[in-house]
Amino acid sequence: MRRYALRFVALFYLAAILVAPLGIVFYRTFADGFRPAWEALSTPETIHAFKLTLLITVIAVPLNTVFGVVCALAIVRRRFPGKGLLNAFIDLPLALSPVVVGLSLFLLYGRTGWFGGFFERHDIQFLFALPAMVVATIFVSLPFVAREVVPMLREIGDEQEQAAKTLGASGWQTFWRITLPSIRWAVIYGVILTTARCLGEYGAVAVVSGRIQGETETATLRVEERYDSFDLAGAYAIAIVLALIAIAVLLAMTAIKPREEPA
Amino acid sequence: MSIRVRNVSKRFGAFTALDDVSLEVEGGSLTALLGPSGSGKSTLLRIIAGLEVPDAGEILISGADATDLKPQKRNVGFVFQHYAAFKHMTVRDNIGFGLSVRKHPKAEIRNRVDELLRLVQLEAFGHRYPAQLSGGQRQRMALARALAPEPEVLLLDEPFGALDARVRAELREWLRQLHEEVHVTTIFVTHDQAEAMDVASQIAVMNNARIEQVGSPTTLYDEPLTEFVMQFVGEANRIGDRFVRPHDLEISLDPVTGGVETMVDRITQFGFDVRVELMPAAGDQLLVQLTRDRLDELELERGQIVWVTPANEHTFTARGAAVGAV
Numbered sequence: 263m264r265r266y267a268l269r270f271v272a273l274f275y276l277a278a279i280l281v282a283p284l285g286i287v288f289y290r291t292f293a294d295g296f297r298p299a300w301e302a303l304s305t306p307e308t309i310h311a312f313k314l315t316l317l318i319t320v321i322a323v324p325l326n327t328v329f330g331v332v333c334a335l336a337i338v339r340r341r342f343p344g345k346g347l348l349n350a351f352i353d354l355p356l357a358l359s360p361v362v363v364g365l366s367l368f369l370l371y372g373r374t375g376w377f378g379g380f381f382e383r384h385d386i387q388f389l390f391a392l393p394a395m396v397v398a399t400i401f402v403s404l405p406f407v408a409r410e411v412v413p414m415l416r417e418i419g420d421e422q423e424q425a426a427k428t429l430g431a432s433g434w435q436t437f438w439r440i441t442l443p444s445i446r447w448a449v450i451y452g453v454i455l456t457t458a459r460c461l462g463e464y465g466a467v468a469v470v471s472g473r474i475q476g477e478t479e480t481a482t483l484r485v486e487e488r489y490d491s492f493d494l495a496g497a498y499a500i501a502i503v504l505a506l507i508a509i510a511v512l513l514a515m516t517a518i519k520p521r522e523e524p525a
Numbered sequence: 526m527s528i529r530v531r532n533v534s535k536r537f538g539a540f541t542a543l544d545d546v547s548l549e550v551e552g553g554s555l556t557a558l559l560g561p562s563g564s565g566k567s568t569l570l571r572i573i574a575g576l577e578v579p580d581a582g583e584i585l586i587s588g589a590d591a592t593d594l595k596p597q598k599r600n601v602g603f604v605f606q607h608y609a610a611f612k613h614m615t616v617r618d619n620i621g622f623g624l625s626v627r628k629h630p631k632a633e634i635r636n637r638v639d640e641l642l643r644l645v646q647l648e649a650f651g652h653r654y655p656a657q658l659s660g661g662q663r664q665r666m667a668l669a670r671a672l673a674p675e676p677e678v679l680l681l682d683e684p685f686g687a688l689d690a691r692v693r694a695e696l697r698e699w700l701r702q703l704h705e706e707v708h709v710t711t712i713f714v715t716h717d718q719a720e721a722m723d724v725a726s727q728i729a730v731m732n733n734a735r736i737e738q739v740g741s742p743t744t745l746y747d748e749p750l751t752e753f754v755m756q757f758v759g760e761a762n763r764i765g766d767r768f769v770r771p772h773d774l775e776i777s778l779d780p781v782t783g784g785v786e787t788m789v790d791r792i793t794q795f796g797f798d799v800r801v802e803l804m805p806a807a808g809d810q811l812l813v814q815l816t817r818d819r820l821d822e823l824e825l826e827r828g829q830i831v832w833v834t835p836a837n838e839h840t841f842t843a844r845g846a847a848v849g850a851v
Contacts, residue, residue, distance in 0.1 A: 429674060
């Protein structure tokens, strides 16, 4: 009996918090047929918003992947002063509200900020443009790769790497041929989570982008803008596409879930 | 291909792993580093391989200073207790790894791998993954992998420690044969004195971060220099401050001058070999080894009172060094 009670609680919670809202979005979008949804999606501003979101993701994910793997290696395999601090700081983006991140970028790169003057002198548009949005997205999606890779590196230990060294492999060869293949599932997981976070980022980007339609408006910002303009069909349609992407990402993750090494 | 370790010390925080250790290993020999866990034997092996850096002292391989050489440049093969198999590679790729990182031609690698697969009797397993092998097979693969680049020195860290007794005995025998064929200078670490005595031509006994004695198995057994070696290599009885090997104790049924009065506690027979445990009035239990014939002659029974005299005894100074054997 208790078993069923537990299941019921879990399922009810999921239904109320996750499935119902998602369902209602689907329902509302297609309540008047596919046409209004399609029209909302095919406006130039919406298409631009999706393209911008993808562009930011394509820049942020590879950078955070490399950074995450390097950080994880440093945390697990090296001893250096400040290691504990690095370990703690990597989690900061998880703890910090994205709005605060956006605000701090604003203060740092704004006209009176530390770096603001530099960009102004060199005539580079940082705030209210792609660079700030990319930096904000990188910041909020920073921890995922490292957080996946660190436990994996701990688990595999360093004996295989030592063996590779005694067999004559350079550090670089050891990384590409031993370490990376051993942690590849963790890296892939991390990349998927990072991608999902980049696609869904709202708060930090909202602060630094300036939300200029057709220029610095990402898909998530576009949803809100449509909603505020009483274009509910448009808002729902974009939201649906974002939700579908998220679901696809989750499915991809389940699909590649470590089928064990050819055992 | 000789190895010389000169005055090497190594600390890990407050723990002293090696304290001014020196050792000479002849080219082509098979040497065991024998000692209890924490005695520093694995650390010494890892320093020779370049996997640890000593705080002081130097390592010479074939007469050349290798102290600051990276492991990649030392031309040593290393075998780990838990195999350190590359899990994502087949047995062939594991064995060929050392050649492939040195960019040897593919055909040459293939031939050498074939040769080694034959040597370690894994011909049929080349395309398997390590997870599909038994422990003994994995360790043979690891050995083949270490031998592939033709190292000058082969280092084995408790190579049979994770295997069950039967496989261990097999591999031990096999390692000895392999050494006769390949003749690479070999050092292996073990805490099992029988294993060391069985395989090695030279044994360095380690205790508390130091080498207590280096010698052939017979020398260590017959002429131990310290109390520790006496007790760690082979069995030993303690009578006051004297030490006696179990087969050096003579049992007599009548009182003898200088004999110790004891009571027979237990008699165990392993075929022709008989072991008798004796309880003296004071002091530790004594173990006596004798033949079946001698046992029949004595007609010992449990609870019987007998007298024992040492035929050959060892004494050591308070610091544990040998005073002499009588």
